[in-house]
Amino acid sequence: MPRSAASHIKYLLLSLLVVVAIINLTRTSLEILKSSKRLEDLKDDILTLESNKISLESEIEYKQSNEYVEEQARNALNMKKPNEKVYVNPNTLGDKTTVTEAEETENPGSTGGTTTGKPQKPSSNLSKWIALIFK
Numbered sequence: 823m824p825r826s827a828a829s830h831i832k833y834l835l836l837s838l839l840v841v842v843a844i845i846n847l848t849r850t851s852l853e854i855l856k857s858s859k860r861l862e863d864l865k866d867d868i869l870t871l872e873s874n875k876i877s878l879e880s881e882i883e884y885k886q887s888n889e890y891v892e893e894q895a896r897n898a899l900n901m902k903k904p905n906e907k908v909y910v911n912p913n914t915l916g917d918k919t920t921v922t923e924a925e926e927t928e929n930p931g932s933t934g935g936t937t938t939g940k941p942q943k944p945s946s947n948l949s950k951w952i953a954l955i956f957k
Contacts, residue, residue, distance in 0.1 A: 895901040
């Protein structure tokens with residue numbers, strides 16, 4: 823028995839319907855994979871932000887403590903505790919110390935000036951680095 827044109831059209835429409843269903847299923851699967859990748863990326867971002875939050879909270883807690891206030895008072899305001907001795911190194915790079923003429927005549931070998939009473943020119947950073955390295 824020969825197949826009629828109507829049965830050919832049925833098989834053609836059924837095949838077309840199956841192809842469309844496969845394409846839609848594939849597209850949906852790809853979207854699900856992309857969404858799961860985005861979800862993983864967002865979870866990683868959340869973990870990073872939570873660790874940043876914890877470190878910031880601990881920093882806030884430290885900066886509200888008495889130890890931080892004391893450290894800032896010592897460093898920024900040059901304060902000290904009662905009965906505390908402070909030692910200053912005069913050979914620190916970048917210090918601009920001057921020697922008066924009276925001190926120069928008392929200590930002729932000091933580095934602050936010449937024996938004529940005229941102060942020396944301030945030395946350059948390069949000469950200070952060389953002096954520091956080759957001490």
